[in-house]
Amino acid sequence: SYELTQPPSVSVSPGQTARITCSGDALPKKYAFWYQQKSGQAPVVVISEDSKRPSGIPERFSGSTSGTVATLTITGAQVEDEADYYCLSTDSSGRHRVFGGGTKLTVL
Amino acid sequence: QVQLVESGGGLVKPGGSLRLSCAASGFTFSDYYMSWIRQAPGKGLEWISFISSSGRNTFYADSVKGRFTISRDNAMNSVFLQMNSLGADDTALYYCAREKEAKGEDYFDHWGQGTRVTVSS
Numbered sequence: 001s002y003e004l005t006q007p008p009s010v011s012v013s014p015g016q017t018a019r020i021t022c023s024g025d026a027l028p029k030k031y032a033f034w035y036q037q038k039s040g041q042a043p044v045v046v047i048s049e050d051s052k053r054p055s056g057i058p059e060r061f062s063g064s065t066s067g068t069v070a071t072l073t074i075t076g077a078q079v080e081d082e083a084d085y086y087c088l089s090t091d092s093s094g095r096h097r098v099f100g101g102g103t104k105l106t107v108l
Numbered sequence: 109q110v111q112l113v114e115s116g117g118g119l120v121k122p123g124g125s126l127r128l129s130c131a132a133s134g135f136t137f138s139d140y141y142m143s144w145i146r147q148a149p150g151k152g153l154e155w156i157s158f159i160s161s162s163g164r165n166t167f168y169a170d171s172v173k174g175r176f177t178i179s180r181d182n183a184m185n186s187v188f189l190q191m192n193s194l195g196a197d198d199t200a201l202y203y204c205a206r207e208k209e210a211k212g213e214d215y216f217d218h219w220g221q222g223t224r225v226t227v228s229s
Contacts, residue, residue: 001170030213031210031211031213031215033210033215035153035216037153042203042219042220042221042222043153043216043219045215045216045217048210048215049210049211049213084152086152086153088155088215088216090213090214094212094213095167096155096167096169097143097155097158097214097216098155099145099152099153099154099155100152101152102152102153
């Protein structure tokens, strides 16, 4: 079955740039979507279609994809950005949605 | 505004069954695919099933295929998940989510708050 691979954790100081990667063989042909999940809350999409920022998401969040790796970048990370982040994509058939394993972002 | 409210979770014994419901409001339900996603305690998100807008097409993750059945009632603006042969690995918070199409690919743009399922003797 198709897998998306993320680092388990990323840690930065406030104001630094955080980068979270998501690796998957189908990413050159399939979009990556990124979700933020804060403790006890449902996930919220922060990046869609590799690099689009939905309404209401701060400009410090951006996304990009190069080959088989999608990257979520938080430029000038804030303490309130501490959360778990998940990438989402689909397998080559387009039928199965797949989440990455998640990355815990610590900002301190 | 879009609202998704799950119900039906609870404590069930191994081998038992449970039926989850998700009531939708604030949008034209029959226009959208819907999915169920779960999250085991302390673990990541796992997509488990989606159903097309008409209900004609359904797909499942390998982990639940043959045991879980997704269905919908567009007249009642609801989607359901029938879960059979439950095991400890099915213990999780179950989310209902609306799918939005983005250039031929779908993602989840609205989520409910989840309903908790615990499988234990």
